[in-house]
Amino acid sequence: MAYATLAEMLVEAERGGDLPLVRDVQSLSRRMGEEGAERFLRQCARAPDAMAALGAGIEAKLRRAMGVPDGDIEEALGAACSDETFDRRTLERIAAANAAWGTTRGLDRADVIARWLAGSPAERAAGLQALHEVWATKAGDPRSLAKGQAPQDEAYGVDAAKLHGACGDLLAMRIKAAYAASLAAGLRAGQAYARGYVAAKRAAGAVDFDDLIRLTVRLLETPGMGEWVRYKLDQRTDHILVDEAQDTNVNQWRIVAALAGEFFAGEGARSGVLRTIFTVGDFKQAIFGFQGTNPEAFSLAEKAFVARAAEQEEEGEPFTRLSLDRSFRSTPPVLAVVDRLIAHLGAAAFGLPDDVPLHEAAKKGPGRVMLWPPVSAIEADEIAAGEEGWLDDATRLFADKLARQVKAWIDAAPWISTKGRPLRPEDVMILVRKRGELAALLVARLHAHGVPVAGIDRLRLDAPLAVKDLLAAARFALQPGDDLNLASLLVSPLFGLTQQQLFDVAFARGGGLLAAVTADPGLAKTRDELGRILAAADLVTPYRFFEELLSGALDGRRKLLRRLGEEARDPIEELLNAALLFEESGAPSLQLFLDWFDRGEVQIKRDPSAPLDAVRVMTAHGSKGLQAPLVVLADATGDPDRSPGGGLGWSADEDVDPVPIIRPRSHERFAPFDELMAIGEKRDLEEHWRLLYVAATRAEEWLAIGGALGPMAKGVPPPRSWYTALSMALDALDAPTVDDPLWGAMRVHAEEGPRGAVRPVRVSVPESAPPAWLWTAAPQESRPPRPLAPSAIGSDTVANPPPSPELRWAAERGRLLHALFERLPALAPEARAAAADRWLEHSAGLSDAALRGALVEDACAIIGDPAHAAIFSADALAEAPIAAVVDGRVIAGTVDRLLVEADCVTIVDFKTGRRVPAGLEQVPAHHLAQMGAYAAALGVIFPDRAIAAALLYTAGPTLITLPAATLAAHKPGFAGTEQSLVPAG
Numbered sequence: 003m004a005y006a007t008l009a010e011m012l013v014e015a016e017r018g019g020d021l022p023l024v025r026d027v028q029s030l031s032r033r034m035g036e037e038g039a040e041r042f043l044r045q046c047a048r049a050p051d052a053m054a055a056l057g058a059g060i061e062a063k064l065r066r067a068m069g070v071p072d073g074d075i076e077e078a079l080g081a082a083c084s085d086e087t088f089d090r091r092t093l094e095r096i097a098a099a100n101a102a103w104g105t106t107r108g109l110d111r112a113d114v115i116a117r118w119l120a121g122s123p124a125e126r127a128a129g130l131q132a133l134h135e136v137w138a139t140k141a142g143d144p145r146s147l148a149k150g151q152a153p154q155d156e157a158y159g160v161d162a163a164k165l166h167g168a169c170g171d172l173l174a175m176r177i178k179a180a181y182a183a184s185l186a187a188g189l190r191a192g193q194a195y196a197r198g199y200v201a202a203k204r205a206a207g208a209v210d211f212d213d214l215i216r217l218t219v220r221l222l223e224t225p226g227m228g229e230w231v232r233y234k235l236d237q238r239t240d241h242i243l244v245d246e247a248q249d250t251n252v253n254q255w256r257i258v259a260a261l262a263g264e265f266f267a268g269e270g271a272r273s274g275v276l277r278t279i280f281t282v283g284d285f286k287q288a289i290f291g292f293q294g295t296n297p298e299a300f301s302l303a304e305k306a307f308v309a310r311a312a313e314q315e316e317e318g319e320p321f322t323r324l325s326l327d328r329s330f331r332s333t334p335p336v337l338a339v340v341d342r343l344i345a346h347l348g349a350a351a352f353g354l355p356d357d358v359p360l361h362e363a364a365k366k367g368p369g370r371v372m373l374w375p376p377v378s379a380i381e382a383d384e385i386a387a388g389e390e391g392w393l394d395d396a397t398r399l400f401a402d403k404l405a406r407q408v409k410a411w412i413d414a415a416p417w418i419s420t421k422g423r424p425l426r427p428e429d430v431m432i433l434v435r436k437r438g439e440l441a442a443l444l445v446a447r448l449h450a451h452g453v454p455v456a457g458i459d460r461l462r463l464d465a466p467l468a469v470k471d472l473l474a475a476a477r478f479a480l481q482p483g484d485d486l487n488l489a490s491l492l493v494s495p496l497f498g499l500t501q502q503q504l505f506d507v508a509f510a511r512g513g514g515l516l517a518a519v520t521a522d523p524g525l526a527k528t529r530d531e532l533g534r535i536l537a538a539a540d541l542v543t544p545y546r547f548f549e550e551l552l553s554g555a556l557d558g559r560r561k562l563l564r565r566l567g568e569e570a571r572d573p574i575e576e577l578l579n580a581a582l583l584f585e586e587s588g589a590p591s592l593q594l595f596l597d598w599f600d601r602g603e604v605q606i607k608r609d610p611s612a613p614l615d616a617v618r619v620m621t622a623h624g625s626k627g628l629q630a631p632l633v634v635l636a637d638a639t640g641d642p643d644r645s646p647g648g649g650l651g652w653s654a655d656e657d658v659d660p661v662p663i664i665r666p667r668s669h670e671r672f673a674p675f676d677e678l679m680a681i682g683e684k685r686d687l688e689e690h691w692r693l694l695y696v697a698a699t700r701a702e703e704w705l706a707i708g709g710a711l712g713p714m715a716k717g718v719p720p721p722r723s724w725y726t727a728l729s730m731a732l733d734a735l736d737a738p739t740v741d742d743p744l745w746g747a748m749r750v751h752a753e754e755g756p757r758g759a760v761r762p763v764r765v766s767v768p769e770s771a772p773p774a775w776l777w778t779a780a781p782q783e784s785r786p787p788r789p790l791a792p793s794a795i796g797s798d799t800v801a802n803p804p805p806s807p808e809l810r811w812a813a814e815r816g817r818l819l820h821a822l823f824e825r826l827p828a829l830a831p832e833a834r835a836a837a838a839d840r841w842l843e844h845s846a847g848l849s850d851a852a853l854r855g856a857l858v859e860d861a862c863a864i865i866g867d868p869a870h871a872a873i874f875s876a877d878a879l880a881e882a883p884i885a886a887v888v889d890g891r892v893i894a895g896t897v898d899r900l901l902v903e904a905d906c907v908t909i910v911d912f913k914t915g916r917r918v919p920a921g922l923e924q925v926p927a928h929h930l931a932q933m934g935a936y937a938a939a940l941g942v943i944f945p946d947r948a949i950a951a952a953l954l955y956t957a958g959p960t961l962i963t964l965p966a967a968t969l970a971a972h973k974p975g976f977a978g979t980e981q982s983l984v985p986a987g
Contacts, residue, residue, distance in 0.1 A: 076176075095157070250299065266310045287695065368703065428615045434619070436621065454568065642720075694724045819864075893938065
């Protein structure tokens with residue numbers, strides 16, 4: 003919905019000529035790129051109230067906040083550069099000093115000043131940067147005043163510093179104005195998107211998680227309504243448990259405070275009941291700041307509840323603070339490294355106000371912490387094979403080494419004391435700081451080395467290779483002339499051509515690639531499989547198309563899993579689920595599905611705790627709440643200073659929630675955003691260290707640390723990296739360096755324990771060949787016959803004129819008579835007329851008294867006729883449903899009147915048309931066929947009784963009895979007649 007809303011907003015803006023919005027989106031995209039712009043707009047959509055409160059005049063508000071005057075900034079700069087405003091006298095002294103210096107550098111500077119002074123105010127404003135470089139470097143810092151760098155005049159330094167500040171302020175004004183214009187464009191686009199997203203959710207009747215929280219806060223805090231809601235909730239709420247409190251945001255705490263407020267308001271709704279608030283949280287594990295959480299809210303909530311509890315301590319239970327220093331996950335060697343890490347960084351680095359006590363291990367046993375040497379581009383001569391040329395050599399080499407290390411661990415099967423058994427693939431968890439190319443590369447390398455791997459914990463559905471191959475098949479079915487797409491399909495696991503085979507058939511071809519493949523005798527099987535794909539394009543739904551590729555003759559599922567590993571199974575199944583979801587909401591067209599799929603952004607999230615004997619690769623954030631005997635920190639060498647953290651928020655008014663802002667670049671850091679950035683950078687760094695704490699404490703017994711260094715690092719891990727911090731922790735433990743056949747050398751802190759029982763040798767059983775029937779198509783399943791409705795038997799070939807008003811009234815008359823025949827027989831004869839008239843007037847809506855009288859007279863006359871006494875008696879059933887199987891066919895229908903007697907069953911069907919047959923010979927054939935079907939069905943239901951049938955034509959009224967021979971002659975005997983669109987005969 004978010005992507006569709008953005009697309010619709012842009013299309014409507016272009017179609018409706020909303021050029022300002024188009025320009026704002028273009029400005030945002032040029033500034034942040036496509037993905038960055040979408041991310042910023044979605045941040046705006048998460049704060050619809052704040053975006054709406056920002057109102058109009060955004061650029062003016064930003065300028066005022068930054069101290070930039072209104073109006074054209076170049077005009078303001080020109081005015082500031084005029085002789086009346088600018089310090090010309092000081093500038094002339096700078097020029098004279100440089101001219102007197104007499105060096106080439108000094109003369110050039112004097113010329114720059116002369117040209118600047120000769121210009122108009124507007125020209126001077128345009129040349130400010132060149133003038134500023136007389137006393138400043140290109141980075142803006144003051145130039146050196148050392149000998150040979152500037153005139154050695156005592157007053158020169160004072161004058162240069164004075165003009166450096168004045169000119170720098172003017173240039174800063176231009177930068178501020180440009181940033182204000184860029185940010186205002188982004189916020190205006192964000193306002194439009196936030197409004198559109200709110201409207202889209204309202205139209206769909208949907209809310210997201212942020213809406214639920216926001217609306218709940220509004221409900222609980224609305225005067226006049228919130229008090230009543232809180233009172234009603236107080237009647238049912240005695241205990242509140244807040245889990246993961248460190249990641250609970252401010253609005254969520256407002257909900258908790260509203261619910262718990264009644265706990266401290268005297269006796270509340272009920273007296274004599276113990277009320278408790280139990281909050282569980284670890285400040286050191288607050289790692290979801292990018293989702294809007296702030297651990298400071300945890301501290302503020304704690305202080306608030308302490309104060310409220312102190313007020314009630316004499317009447318209620320005291321506030322109790324419990325410790326979480328005992329670990330039930332990690333063994334002592336791992337916790338020792340974690341404790342040294344915290345001691346080295348200090349509690350303040352984690353954002354903690356107090357010192358952190360040492361951990362106590364509930365699990366007593368061995369453990370090991372290994373620090374591998376970082377892999378740098380300098381030593382990456384032995385580059386592993388692979389096609390990931392867009393990644394640097396060090397990253398590729400590290401991924402290959404790590405895959406080989408995991409393979410060696412699994413083959414050696416070291417004893418895991420916490421599990422009481424040897425190591426298995428499921429015991430290994432590889433953590434990365436961010437979900438990106440390294441995670442995908444590790445999965446590929448592990449699979450290449452034969453290590454069972456579960457794949458990345460979360461990824462976009464259009465990213466996995468298996469999904470791309472299946473979509474390539476769908477695109478080929480729709481556009482077989484796309485040679486590039488066909489080439490990708492041919493070399494995919496679905497067809498398995500090698501690059502050389504593709505080159506041989508494609509190079510120097512005379513026409514399209516499909517024609518070349520068709521003409522190649524060596525690719526006959528490929529040609530046939532491509533033909534089947536083309537034949538299915540317009541005949542099957544998207545789900546059936548993909549399922550046929552996977553499970554049909556092409557055997558795509560087996561081919562994809564054999565090449566790509568088990569991690570491809572989940573994306574394949576999710577693609578099938580997406581196809582089914584699409585078919586529920588629109589026309590099941592393959593073309594429409596591809597368009598829908600390409601416009602969406604479906605993510606796959608695996609359950610990392612699900613039992614699967616495979617290595618897990620996931621982010622440190624995703625590992626929260628999980629654990630593993632062996633954990634690898636795979637990108638511990640990452641530099642937090644080179645990867646900006648979460649977004650920043652700014653508010654034009656103190657009483658309004660902040661709105662997202664575009665992060666200023668280094669030269670744009672001015673008040674008030676420089677302070678916001680400083681606060682944000684401090685918060686991000688604190689979360690960086692808390693994330694390391696979470697990642698390291700996922701390890702039960704073994705913890706390994708490694709990473710790759712890019713060319714900028716020059717072989718040295720960044721000072722604020724996880725690697726450097728853990729290296730310092732190992733220094734504090736005097737961890738020795740040991741030789742390693744794969745890594746050369748590594749530092750190890752370990753406490754070894756006794757090995758358990760010897761692992762039983764696994765007997766390898768060769769895989770048996772699949773049975774032949776597995777590849778045989780299942781036989782066509784017989785379909786049960788559709789129920790035959792007697793009223794649909796045969797064809798009504800009686801010629802009738804177009805319906806006139808008289809004919810339409812006749813049809814309506816018949817419907818009303820049917821209703822009266824169903825309702826009147828149970829009443830006493832003298833009450834029927836009045837009851838019929840009331841029903842026709844009030845229920846049937848017939849206001850004409852004359853028409854009502856005629857209908858009542860006819861209905862009562864037919865029901866009261868002695869000849870019809872049996873079928874309208876109390877023993878007869880009205881509108882009786884019947885169903886039976888006759889000669890293998892299901893007959894089901896409803897008869898107007900059914901009379902079941904000891905030796906005979908009588909059915910009567912009413913015909914209310916205007917034409918009344920004179921006798922049996924004139925009864926229409928389709929009426930006889932209908933009664934024949936009814937009689938045949940009743941003959942099966944009551945095999946020991948005679949079946950009598952009659953047709954009552956109410957226009958007469960005329961009762962025509964149907965002889966048994968006539969019924970037998972019209973017994974159903976031709977399957978499918980009731981579904982035929984062609985008249986019989």
